[in-house]
Amino acid sequence: MKRAILWVILLTMPARTISTYAAPSAQASTGLTEDSRVRIALDWLKKNLPSTNETQIRLTEIPAPSFQEAARAAAVKALFEQAGFHAEIDQTGNVIAKLAGASPSANAGNNKTNGDHRDTVMLSAHLDTVFPAGTEVKVHRENDRWLAPGISDNGTGLAALVAVARAVQAAHLKPQLNLLFVANVGEEGEGNLRGMRALIDAYGAHLRAVIVLDGSSTDHVTTKALASRRMEAVITGPGGHSWSDFGMPNPINALVRGSVRFIATKVPASPRTTFNLGQIEGGTSINSIPYEARLKVDIRSESEQELARLESVLRECIAAGVRDEMDNSRDRTRGKLEFKVELLGSRPGGELRADSPLLAALRLDDEYLGNPSRPERSSTDANIPLSLGIDAISIGAGGNGGGAHSLQEWYDPAGREIGLQRALLTLLGASGIAEGAAR
Numbered sequence: 403m404k405r406a407i408l409w410v411i412l413l414t415m416p417a418r419t420i421s422t423y424a425a426p427s428a429q430a431s432t433g434l435t436e437d438s439r440v441r442i443a444l445d446w447l448k449k450n451l452p453s454t455n456e457t458q459i460r461l462t463e464i465p466a467p468s469f470q471e472a473a474r475a476a477a478v479k480a481l482f483e484q485a486g487f488h489a490e491i492d493q494t495g496n497v498i499a500k501l502a503g504a505s506p507s508a509n510a511g512n513n514k515t516n517g518d519h520r521d522t523v524m525l526s527a528h529l530d531t532v533f534p535a536g537t538e539v540k541v542h543r544e545n546d547r548w549l550a551p552g553i554s555d556n557g558t559g560l561a562a563l564v565a566v567a568r569a570v571q572a573a574h575l576k577p578q579l580n581l582l583f584v585a586n587v588g589e590e591g592e593g594n595l596r597g598m599r600a601l602i603d604a605y606g607a608h609l610r611a612v613i614v615l616d617g618s619s620t621d622h623v624t625t626k627a628l629a630s631r632r633m634e635a636v637i638t639g640p641g642g643h644s645w646s647d648f649g650m651p652n653p654i655n656a657l658v659r660g661s662v663r664f665i666a667t668k669v670p671a672s673p674r675t676t677f678n679l680g681q682i683e684g685g686t687s688i689n690s691i692p693y694e695a696r697l698k699v700d701i702r703s704e705s706e707q708e709l710a711r712l713e714s715v716l717r718e719c720i721a722a723g724v725r726d727e728m729d730n731s732r733d734r735t736r737g738k739l740e741f742k743v744e745l746l747g748s749r750p751g752g753e754l755r756a757d758s759p760l761l762a763a764l765r766l767d768d769e770y771l772g773n774p775s776r777p778e779r780s781s782t783d784a785n786i787p788l789s790l791g792i793d794a795i796s797i798g799a800g801g802n803g804g805g806a807h808s809l810q811e812w813y814d815p816a817g818r819e820i821g822l823q824r825a826l827l828t829l830l831g832a833s834g835i836a837e838g839a840a841r
């Protein structure tokens with residue numbers, strides 16, 4: 403049975419892979435695991451599970467809301483340095499540890515006709531969480547589960563990033579291409595992928611592949627980037643007293659009128675398109691006519707056209723809500739409402755090409771590990787490289803987790819070594835390994 407599956411995979415693998423990507427894809431096969439250093443690294447990951455678990459708990463307990471990742475970044479930098487890497491923190495706040503490849507330029511030879519030198523592979527995990535400063539992040543244990551906000555997303559990814567880097571060092575593995583181990587800022591929400599954007603600005607022209615570790619599990623591989631827009635509507639007015647100024651236009655009324663129009667908007671099931679009114683705020687007290695009301699909306703779609711359409715529908719609905727409120731206010735001489743609708747963030751879409759050597763490497767690793775996985779569309783750090791035509795995937799880093807982005811978030815480390823080994827083998831499959839030991 404298993405042999406039949408392997409043959410299906412091999413037969414459906416594009417033949418082109420081999421000619422355009424000779425060294426790494428040849429090694430991505432079982433040849434990779436025949437190398438004794440690779441087996442030492444795989445073993446290291448298994449033997450050092452307790453320290454990987456500890457790392458995850460320690461990093462999770464350092465608060466790291468988007469834009470406030472510095473303390474957690476410093477801790478990751480120290481872990482890279484303990485592992486023997488030279489690590490640095492860039493201007494955006496990303497932690498970067500480099501391992502020079504044996505012959506990156508020779509390997510990039512295939513691409514010389516294109517005038518670029520894609521001699522580097524990046525393994526990344528985001529540092530930030532969605533939880534605001536002050537959130538209790540102490541890890542509690544309940545039977546086999548660990549509970550804490552951020553424990554899985556992205557405590558798992560960060561722990562795996564550090565573990566894989568340590569395993570590569572411990573086994574004295576010398577990659578063919580340069581490796582970048584990166585803990586990046588700004589993946590969540592209004593971070594708007596700023597960490598990954600800065601990394602692609604700096605290294606994009608050199609990147610052969612990007613592997614993003616995000617959250618737990620090993621059952622999927624994100625190969626399609628889900629495009630999204632984050633919008634904010636702000637409506638302002640003069641504000642006043644609930645009794646004596648009654649009849650004056652009210653920004654909250656206008657926002658509600660506009661919101662009701664927007665949520666009645668039809669969206670297609672295919673291409674799948676969603677919206678969420680995620681945050682609403684404004685007003686000063688129950689007995690005041692507010693001078694301001696704000697609404698944040700997240701729009702996602704498999705289609706750029708749908709995104710653009712919903713963005714303009716939102717703008718029209720808010721404008722109509724303001725108009726309705728002005729038309730219906732009992733005393734229009736008592737001031738005018740102003741409004742604006744702004745783009746808070748925009749994540750571009752993209753798709754990994756079907757014949758990508760990176761995907762071929764991952765599939766072979768899944769076969770080796772006996773780990774079936776399904777391709778998936780999602781919004782991750784991989785959006786940025788994918789939107790620019792750089793091969794990228796996002797994968798979970800093992801174990802099981804749930805309740806992401808909620809205070810009930812949990813993680814169960816059972817079986818996590820498969821996730822760690824999968825990350826290591828995919829990285830080495832993409833970079834290739836060189837003869838001899840790295841010292």
Ligand SMILES: [Zn+2]
Pocket residue numbers: 528555556589616617
């Ligand atoms: Zn995440």
